[in-house]
Amino acid sequence: MEYITYDYAIIGAGAAGLNLALCMLEDPFFDDKAIVIFDKDLKNANDRTWCFWEKGAGRWDGVVSHKWGKAVVTDTNTKQYTLSLDPFTYKMIHSDDFYRFAKDKIRASGIIDWVTAEVEQVNIINGAQEIQAQKRYLITRHTFDSRIASKFNHDTSSIKLLQHFKGWVVETDAPAFDPSAFVMMDFSLRWKDTTSFTYVLPFSATKALVEFTLFSPDLIQNEEYDTMLKQYVTEILDIKKYNILASEQGVIPMSDYPFHHQNNDSLTKIGTAGAWVKPSSGYSFKNTERYSLRIIDNIKKGLVPSKNIIRKKYRYYDSVFLNVLYHRNELGPELFTIMYGKNPIEKIFDFLDEQTSLLDDIRIMNTFPKAPFNKAVFRKLVS
Ligand SMILES: Cc1cc2nc3c(=O)[nH]c(=O)nc-3n(C[C@H](O)[C@H](O)[C@H](O)COP(=O)(O)OP(=O)(O)OC[C@H]3O[C@@H](n4cnc5c(N)ncnc54)[C@H](O)[C@@H]3O)c2cc1C
Numbered sequence: 001m002e003y004i005t006y007d008y009a010i011i012g013a014g015a016a017g018l019n020l021a022l023c024m025l026e027d028p029f030f031d032d033k034a035i036v037i038f039d040k041d042l043k044n045a046n047d048r049t050w051c052f053w054e055k056g057a058g059r060w061d062g063v064v065s066h067k068w069g070k071a072v073v074t075d076t077n078t079k080q081y082t083l084s085l086d087p088f089t090y091k092m093i094h095s096d097d098f099y100r101f102a103k104d105k106i107r108a109s110g111i112i113d114w115v116t117a118e119v120e121q122v123n124i125i126n127g128a129q130e131i132q133a134q135k136r137y138l139i140t141r142h143t144f145d146s147r148i149a150s151k152f153n154h155d156t157s158s159i160k161l162l163q164h165f166k167g168w169v170v171e172t173d174a175p176a177f178d179p180s181a182f183v184m185m186d187f188s189l190r191w192k193d194t195t196s197f198t199y200v201l202p203f204s205a206t207k208a209l210v211e212f213t214l215f216s217p218d219l220i221q222n223e224e225y226d227t228m229l230k231q232y233v234t235e236i237l238d239i240k241k242y243n244i245l246a247s248e249q250g251v252i253p254m255s256d257y258p259f260h261h262q263n264n265d266s267l268t269k270i271g272t273a274g275a276w277v278k279p280s281s282g283y284s285f286k287n288t289e290r291y292s293l294r295i296i297d298n299i300k301k302g303l304v305p306s307k308n309i310i311r312k313k314y315r316y317y318d319s320v321f322l323n324v325l326y327h328r329n330e331l332g333p334e335l336f337t338i339m340y341g342k343n344p345i346e347k348i349f350d351f352l353d354e355q356t357s358l359l360d361d362i363r364i365m366n367t368f369p370k371a372p373f374n375k376a377v378f379r380k381l382v383s
Pocket of ligand 1: 119
């Protein structure tokens with residue numbers, strides 16, 4: 001059998017794989033390295049909308065299609081909190097724009113080979129990785145793998161919530177949206193006894209993405225998301241006439257499963273498969289950028305690429321919060337309203353970005369009710 005040899009292989013040209021590939025292209029350290037990226041798909045569909053917050057200009061501004069400087073959170077009693085995000089901006093990217101941008105850079109570079117094929121097996125041979133992908137065989141020194149381990153689906157020892165949602169891009173004849181502020185969480189309409197809310201990204205006064213979202217252990221039926229969306233649009237937004245231009249659906253695992261335990265000297269799990277999704281929020285796009293840069297830094301220092309990319313303090317906080325949401329799912333609306341209503345938004349974004357001091361963390365934690373969190377800590381201690 002004839003093998004092609006690479007220094008690095010990236011399995012999956014999604015958010016994580018492409019981000020890592022672009023970080024490699026931007027660093028001259030990788031100019032003389034042989035790199036390959038695999039994806040089973042062509043990566044040209046607009047299959048998701050990514051949003052994230054950041055201060056000032058950012059590396060994706062060329063593909064950002066919308067930005068907002070204000071966010072609205074509405075509690076279960078329909079009380080609204082309008083938050084000025086300054087110095088942050090909330091930015092949105094259509095995935096097809098991101099894929100096109102990344103693919104163009106990769107193709108133009110001549111440094112990274114792009115292979116459209118499904119990776120079927122990865123084996124360790126003499127400390128190197130052997131990758132099999134539809135009759136292609138190659139050897140690589142290190143593999144970055146965004147396939148989610150099948151063990152995750154059968155694991156019963158971790159907490160597993162799902163962030164699941166369906167959204168409609170709605171267009172109206174008359175002005176119905178405030179394009180200067182997006183709705184982060186509107187808890188005025190909920191699926192019974194769950195952490196559920198509506199998220200609205202207004203593109204103009206007459207067009208918005210309206211998404212009904214749940215953080216819960218189980219999915220609901222497709223028609224049930226539609227019922228909730230219809231109720232939100234007609235009753236909460238009081239829109240009588242509208243067209244649905246497109247829809248988006250997704251499921252994001254929110255779990256304390258130790259995805260990163262599979263990492264070793266020659267393999268790093270990346271993206272959702274590597275625990276890059278923040279378990280308590282489901283956001284991962286900015287983590288992807290941060291963690292990719294940490295990997296690059298580790299490689300250049302001769303360290304194991306996955307060393308310290310996940311910060312333990314925050315994983316502990318996430319696991320406690322997830323434990324509360326799992327066992328007291330109905331508390332989510334109150335907890336998120338406290339989080340955004342009683343803390344400066346800048347501190348919350350820093351906290352979710354894992355950039356806060358211990359004193360900041362304590363201040364934020366003190367705004368939450370103690371009992372459910374103490375019980376979660378106790379459950380974790382005895383489990
Ligand atoms: C609809 C949706 C909306 C989201 N919105 C946000 C958001 O607003 N903000 C945010 O921060 N996060 C968001 N997320 C969460 C997260 O950012 C995304 O899921 C992100 O795409 C995860 O990146 P990833 O690289 O791990 O996975 P993906 O982007 O899904 O990429 C994995 C890639 O691996 C490929 N692949 C899988 N198996 C193989 C194989 N055997 N061989 C070859 N290729 C393979 C797949 O084709 C895919 O291209 C969203 C998720 C979804 C589903």
